[in-house]
Amino acid sequence: MYNSDMTARDRLIDSTRELLWERGYVGTSPKAIQDRSGAGQGSMYHHFRGKRDLALAAIEQNAADLRTRAEADFSGPGTAAERITAYLRREREALRGCPVGRLTQDPGVMADPDLRRPVEETFGWLRARLAALLEQGRAHGELAASLDPQTVATALVAVLQGGYVLARASGSADTYRQAVDGALGLLVGEEYANNLR
Amino acid sequence: MYNSDMTARDRLIDSTRELLWERGYVGTSPKAIQDRSGAGQGSMYHHFRGKRDLALAAIEQNAADLRTRAEADFSGPGTAAERITAYLRREREALRGCPVGRLTQDPGVMADPDLRRPVEETFGWLRARLAALLEQGRAHGELAASLDPQTVATALVAVLQGGYVLARASGSADTYRQAVDGALGLLVGEEYANNLR
């Protein structure tokens, strides 16, 4: 149930976003969306052609949100190394996982080019953005000259995505933090990373 | 359809292992298991109490296999750093994802303590095993003295799990390799990692 001063359409999208996050595409039924949004059958099929159409809107929103939050960290204050650290250390609901990365496991999403596109683009953008920051940090001498921006950027994004996996496996959000700490220790050095805490 | 000199029971388990890998627990139906294994309804419910019982056997097998393959790398020849590198670089079907890590996204698995246990134990074991090797490599001077074995071990496992996610997102197994290369570059240095290729 949702804030009633949202339109039914918006409540439907928001409920779908949550359900995709929690249960994935195959695990999310029209009925569950209706129940959570407080909208009826007729309302849902009036605003959307069906589950897939609704999922498309929800996925695009989830992807746009992720990008917005990341860009806030990337373009924040501080050196490149500090902004990367801020991004990696930002508070996340580790046990819930990543609302975009999660979709990657969903055959129903990956088999559909339209549903898949936002996922692909989001991670492509993220890796490129991080690589640019790493390059910048390297140029300014904050990071090791030997570091390869492209592969390290991919590794860092992987640490986050894998951190979610391990947090859920262990049942503890602290596991996510360990993954990030380990990566930062390797990237900027143990002591430096601790100073930025 | 399966090798017909396996018992129906074994074909059922193997088919379930594959389906759990490809489609997850919620996405796998008894009917699909029967079709793939070539066993009928009656046969399946004779050997197993139901989908959950079958999934338990399949998950335990998938977890045991992962452990066996990893241990082969961990206890292979070479220095600690070389064995870790061999493990990280081992050929994997990146686009298929990890058969164990995948289950972490499945509410149906995580909500059931018996199904969840093998997942939790597998990653706990993996992180501990890698941490021990890292510690060893550090003691022998192959790795930086400043490195923290526990958090770095978690980060390395996360890179693999996240590497699967990114490979699927990009549609290319090469993305997985980039994540591993980035991590190895940070761990043992760019040149050293290239030498071990």
Add this chain to the structure above:
DNA sequence: GTCTATACGGGGATAGAC
């Protein structure tokens, strides 16, 4: 815009015959 009625296949399982 939203509601209710109706439809049809599939998920997940049980029962009993062979």
Add this chain to the structure above:
DNA sequence: GTCTATCCCCGTATAGAC
């Protein structure tokens, strides 16, 4: 051990009234 019949509920929608 395996087969077929049967069951009930749910997923996913369409149709038409209000």
